[in-house]
Amino acid sequence: MTDDSLLLDVRDVSVTFDGFRAINNLSLALKPGEMRAIVGPNGAGKTTMMDIITGKTRPDTGIVRFKGRDLTKLDEPTIARLGIGRKFQKPTVFEALTVVENLMLSLKGIRSPFSVLMARPTARERERIAHLLKLTRLEKHADRQAGGMSHGQKQWLEIGMLMGQEPDLLLVDEPVAGMTDAETMATADLLREINRTRSVVVVEHDMDFVRALGVTVTVLHEGSVLAEGPLDEVSADPRVIEVYLGR
Numbered sequence: 001m002t003d004d005s006l007l008l009d010v011r012d013v014s015v016t017f018d019g020f021r022a023i024n025n026l027s028l029a030l031k032p033g034e035m036r037a038i039v040g041p042n043g044a045g046k047t048t049m050m051d052i053i054t055g056k057t058r059p060d061t062g063i064v065r066f067k068g069r070d071l072t073k074l075d076e077p078t079i080a081r082l083g084i085g086r087k088f089q090k091p092t093v094f095e096a097l098t099v100v101e102n103l104m105l106s107l108k109g110i111r112s113p114f115s116v117l118m119a120r121p122t123a124r125e126r127e128r129i130a131h132l133l134k135l136t137r138l139e140k141h142a143d144r145q146a147g148g149m150s151h152g153q154k155q156w157l158e159i160g161m162l163m164g165q166e167p168d169l170l171l172v173d174e175p176v177a178g179m180t181d182a183e184t185m186a187t188a189d190l191l192r193e194i195n196r197t198r199s200v201v202v203v204e205h206d207m208d209f210v211r212a213l214g215v216t217v218t219v220l221h222e223g224s225v226l227a228e229g230p231l232d233e234v235s236a237d238p239r240v241i242e243v244y245l246g247r
C-alpha cells in the first residue's frame with residue numbers, strides 16, 4: 001500500500017553494502033509543502049538515504065515513491081526531471097563565472113551553456129534571475145565572479161541555482177557547515193522562504209540551525225528512524241540522548 005497524498009514516501013527501505021546494513025527498514029513520509037530536518041550521528045545513513053531518493057543508490061528492498069511514481073527503477077537524470085533537486089555539502093559553483101552567469105546556467109529550460117554565455121537573456125529569463133538574486137540576497141553581488149565570494153555566499157548561490165531548476169523537492173546536505181553564526185541564521189531564513197513554495201529535506205548537524213527552521217525533526221541512527229517530532233521532544237528522548245552522548 002502506498003499513500004498518494006504524500007509527496008515523498010520512503011517505506012521499509014534497506015540497503016546493504018558488502019554485508020553491512022547501512023539502511024535498515026527506513027521509512028520517511030513527506031507531505032506536499034513540508035520541510036523536514038534530518039539529524040543523526042556520523043554513519044547514521046543520512047547521505048545514503050539521500051542517495052536512495054535521488055537514484056544514486058538502489059535499495060535492496062522497500063518502496064520509494066515521489067508524487068506517486070516509483071523511483072527505484074529510474075535513473076538520476078530522470079528523477080531530477082521529475083522535480084527532485086539536490087545540493088551536496090560542498091559548493092560547486094562555476095568559479096570563473098559571475099553570479100548572474102551561474103544562475104543563468106541553472107535555469108530550467110531550453111538554453112545550452114554556449115547560448116547562455118553568448119546571447120542576451122530574454123525578458124522572462126531576466127525576471128527569473130532577478131527573483132533568484134533577491135531570494136538569495138545576492139543582488140549586490142550579481143556581477144561578481146563566484147570564485148571571489150565567501151563560502152556562505154557560494155552556498156546561497158548554489159541554493160539559488162538549485163531553485164533555478166524549479167524542483168518540487170529540494171534535498172540539502174549540511175548547508176551551514178563552515179558558516180558563521182550570522183550566515184547560519186540567514187540560511188535558515190532562506191530555506192524557510194524557499195519552503196513557502198517548495199518542499200525541503202535538509203540534513204544538518206547544527207542544532208541552532210535546526211531550531212531556527214522550526215520544523216519536524218527525524219533522527220536517524222544505524223540506518224533507521226530512531227525518533228521523529230519537534231526538536232524539543234526528540235532532544236529530550238532518552239534514546240536520542242544515548243545515541244548522541246552515550247559513546
Ligand SMILES: Nc1ncnc2c1ncn2[C@@H]1O[C@H](COP(=O)(O)OP(=O)(O)OP(=O)(O)O)[C@@H](O)[C@H]1O
Nearest residue numbers: 017018020022040041042043044045046047048049
Ligand atoms: N558505498 C558504500 N560502501 C560501503 N559502505 C558504505 C557506502 N556508503 C556508505 N557506507 C556506510 O554506510 C553507513 C552510512 O553512511 P552515510 O554516509 O549514509 O552516513 P551519514 O549519516 O551520512 O554520515 P555523516 O554524518 O558522517 O555524513 C556508514 O557506516 C558508511 O561507512
